[in-house]
Amino acid sequence: MGTGAAEYYNLLKVPLDATAEEIRAAYFAATRTYHPDVNPSPEVRQMFIRVQEAYEVLSNPQRRATYDASIPSDQRQLPPIAIDWLLSRRVLPRLTEPQLVYVLLDLRVTVPSDPSKAPPAHICLVVDRSTSMRGERIEMVKQSIAHLVRHLRPNDLISLITFGDRAEVILHATPAQHQIDILHHVNQIQVGGGTEILHGLETAINLSRYANHANNTSTQIWLITDGHTYGDEQASIELAATSRREGIVINAFGIGEDWNDDFLDALTSIAGGTTHYVRSPEDLHMYFERKGRSTRQIFARGLELHCVSEGGVNLRYAFKVAGDIAPLSLEIPIPLGDLYSGEKMSVVLEFLVPPLSREITGLNLLRGKLVMEIPSFEVRYWRLPFAVSCEVGEEVEPMVVPDALLQALSRLTLYRMQEKARQEIASGEVSRAARRLQYLATHLLAKGERSLARTVLLEAEHLQRTHQLSGERGKQIKYGTRSLLMLPEPRKD
Amino acid sequence: MITCPNCHHQELPGALFCSECGAQLVVVDRSATQTLDMIQSDYFERKRSKPLPLLAEENATPVAVLSVALRVIDSDEVIHLSGRSEVTLGRVVEGQPILPDIDLTPYEAYAHGVSRLHAAIKITPQRISIMDLGSSNGTRVNGQKIVPHVDYPLKHHDVIALGKLKIQVIIQ
Numbered sequence: 253m254g255t256g257a258a259e260y261y262n263l264l265k266v267p268l269d270a271t272a273e274e275i276r277a278a279y280f281a282a283t284r285t286y287h288p289d290v291n292p293s294p295e296v297r298q299m300f301i302r303v304q305e306a307y308e309v310l311s312n313p314q315r316r317a318t319y320d321a322s323i324p325s326d327q328r329q330l331p332p333i334a335i336d337w338l339l340s341r342r343v344l345p346r347l348t349e350p351q352l353v354y355v356l357l358d359l360r361v362t363v364p365s366d367p368s369k370a371p372p373a374h375i376c377l378v379v380d381r382s383t384s385m386r387g388e389r390i391e392m393v394k395q396s397i398a399h400l401v402r403h404l405r406p407n408d409l410i411s412l413i414t415f416g417d418r419a420e421v422i423l424h425a426t427p428a429q430h431q432i433d434i435l436h437h438v439n440q441i442q443v444g445g446g447t448e449i450l451h452g453l454e455t456a457i458n459l460s461r462y463a464n465h466a467n468n469t470s471t472q473i474w475l476i477t478d479g480h481t482y483g484d485e486q487a488s489i490e491l492a493a494t495s496r497r498e499g500i501v502i503n504a505f506g507i508g509e510d511w512n513d514d515f516l517d518a519l520t521s522i523a524g525g526t527t528h529y530v531r532s533p534e535d536l537h538m539y540f541e542r543k544g545r546s547t548r549q550i551f552a553r554g555l556e557l558h559c560v561s562e563g564g565v566n567l568r569y570a571f572k573v574a575g576d577i578a579p580l581s582l583e584i585p586i587p588l589g590d591l592y593s594g595e596k597m598s599v600v601l602e603f604l605v606p607p608l609s610r611e612i613t614g615l616n617l618l619r620g621k622l623v624m625e626i627p628s629f630e631v632r633y634w635r636l637p638f639a640v641s642c643e644v645g646e647e648v649e650p651m652v653v654p655d656a657l658l659q660a661l662s663r664l665t666l667y668r669m670q671e672k673a674r675q676e677i678a679s680g681e682v683s684r685a686a687r688r689l690q691y692l693a694t695h696l697l698a699k700g701e702r703s704l705a706r707t708v709l710l711e712a713e714h715l716q717r718t719h720q721l722s723g724e725r726g727k728q729i730k731y732g733t734r735s736l737l738m739l740p741e742p743r744k745d
Numbered sequence: 746m747i748t749c750p751n752c753h754h755q756e757l758p759g760a761l762f763c764s765e766c767g768a769q770l771v772v773v774d775r776s777a778t779q780t781l782d783m784i785q786s787d788y789f790e791r792k793r794s795k796p797l798p799l800l801a802e803e804n805a806t807p808v809a810v811l812s813v814a815l816r817v818i819d820s821d822e823v824i825h826l827s828g829r830s831e832v833t834l835g836r837v838v839e840g841q842p843i844l845p846d847i848d849l850t851p852y853e854a855y856a857h858g859v860s861r862l863h864a865a866i867k868i869t870p871q872r873i874s875i876m877d878l879g880s881s882n883g884t885r886v887n888g889q890k891i892v893p894h895v896d897y898p899l900k901h902h903d904v905i906a907l908g909k910l911k912i913q914v915i916i917q
Contacts, residue, residue: 340761349746352759604757650898651771653761662769665762672764691752691766 257323258631260306265499265625267633268320268328272311279307285461285498327630332362333552333591335622335638338654344615345648346608352568355601355617355640356657359575361551365593369628373547374409374425374469375400378456380477381414382447389507390443392533393476397438400540404428405548409469411459412437415452416445421459447477450484450491453502457495470550470590470627471500472525474543475516476536478507485515492523496587499554499625501525505539509724517579524554524589526578529731546576546592552624555588555597558635559620564606567618571667573660574598577737585623600660608644616641660737666695667733670708674721674730682719686712692733704732750892812917813868817852818904819911826868833878834907835862849910858882858908866899873899873916882908 264278286300309315340354406429412422423437460471502523504516507530516527530536570580575597603617621635669692676685689712696705711725746755754765813826835845836854860880867874874896877884885906891897901916
């Protein structure tokens with residue numbers, strides 16, 4: 253366990269500028285997690301004692317000041333992260349009706365990446381072993397895990413949990429260098445039973461929680477499933493929110509056609525992760541390899557936007573278009589997931605601006621703090637203040653939309669069209685949804701996406717006949733339009 | 746409210762794409778990233794022209810006399826527009842009630858798909874703009890199609906295309 257200069261702050265997971273009230277709240281949260289009554293293991297007891305120690309110092313203004321003075325000043329400098337944004341309109345016209353404004357928010361690490369400094373990753377695999385996974389599916393999972401293990405760094409950790417009707421820990425966190433040991437356990441996975449995702453997640457979070465702090469690893473839960481969970485969706489989503497607060501990101505891999513994409517999207521977006529649609533063994537192989545590689549590049553993790561909009565401005569839509577592509581939850585704080593070295597994260601935000609009265613000359617569309625954990629720093633918890641503001645003017649200027657913003661929105665529009673079609677189907681407006689899919693197909697054709705366009709057209713026909721989406725094509729369209737966002741990035745200026 | 750030109754759905758001002766049909770609602774100014782090939786006349790222009798009094802900017806001092814000319818790229822002929830505040834471009838056909846100010850028939854307008862009343866150029870001391878008048882084959886500015894009946898600002902060296910007839914704007 254590290255005993256770095258800012259250990260007390262790290263133990264309570266608060267930044268150096270935390271207020272007394274925040275320290276108190278963090279202390280109570282930590283005691284709940286590490287209380288010996290909750291978990292009687294000796295490491296946890298040790299943790300509990302250390303948290304007490306930290307709180308005794310930080311809650312006393314004098315002792316805190318002495319402690320603060322002992323932290324070297326080069327560790328107090330703000331982390332090298334640049335926050336840039338582009339507005340669809342620099343000067344908002346003073347209109348008597350509501351209007352929309354778009355923001356492209358870019359976050360990037362301004363120092364070159366140094367993979368050697370990145371702490372080891374801990375990947376906790378949570379594998380569905382329900383009856384439907386029998387045969388090809390469970391085999392592809394086993395093979396992909398083997399592939400993943402070969403591609404991790406020797407000190408990265410792997411743990412394995414399977415769930416059917418209940419969850420079992422097959423393998424506790426083990427360094428990837430013990431390949432044979434890991435593969436031996438992987439091969440023991442037997443299929444049978446239902447799909448109780450909640451049990452799987454609970455077990456994974458308990459296992460990760462302690463490993464996380466004790467080893468200073470970046471923990472990620474990878475949930476691999478092919479089916480629906482019944483009745484525990486809400487509880488799972490609440491659990492995911494808890495896991496994020498503890499710095500654990502959840503990614504999901506849905507195999508085949510029968511999994512619940514709405515549920516997994518909600519689950520992963522609240523936990524700062526992404527959902528992947530797996531159609532073939534090659535898909536799973538590729539996603540595992542790519543994700544495994546990206547864990548090495550994590551610079552900051554568990555990013556959250558704590559922000560408010562002013563002057564009656566309403567944030568209507570948020571989507572992460574670069575980084576890991578994912579829809580974002582609009583509940584504040586907005587989880588953004590991990591920030592990688594050498595890869596920028598871009599978020600598109602849509603704001604609804606109310607009619608603007610005479611007194612208003614400028615607006616803060618968004619003001620707040622970007623909160624994060626930087627595992628490679630001595631001082632681990634940080635928050636960066638930021639504000640996205642625009643002027644308000646009398647004249648309606650012609651719109652000069654920055655290219656990068658327009659490009660991002662142009663692709664996002666396609667995804668949002670299928671999203672809207674889904675909402676329309678849910679509310680029974682089938683013919684509108686079918687028409688929208690036809691529009692979508694036209695745009696896809698114009699972009700040269702012929703096979704996806706064909707799928708969309710087939711689906712529009714299918715929809716008119718049966719009045720519902722087909723599971724397979726529905727997912728193809730959703731994740732297909734989403735993957736369009738991954739096309740070459742607009743050039744940096 | 747603004748209306749989508751494609752499906753006539755009503756959108757809030759500021760929308761960039763129609764939420765109904767996905768059509769793009771704004772015209773993009775790509776000229777910032779555009780590189781035009783140098784041709785001989787550009788060298789000539791360069792020697793004489795100072796940094797341009799770029800028009801939409803607030804601090805640009807209004808120029809007393811703005812000389813605007815159009816150079817038809819294919820034939821390399823220059824049409825001067827000085828002294829006018831609005832000019833319509835098109836081609837003259839017999840029996841046509843409204844005639845364009847500038848007849849482009851000599852430049853093979855018909856073959857290039859220029860409409861009879863194709864576009865209008867407006868010149869004020871502050872800015873120069875072009876508006877498509879609902880032509881059959883549309884108007885492009887630097888390759889980007891513009892929405893009919895909407896003013897679109899022009900700069901020195903912009904290339905406009907009426908149908909396929911390409912014309913470069915020269916502002917002094």
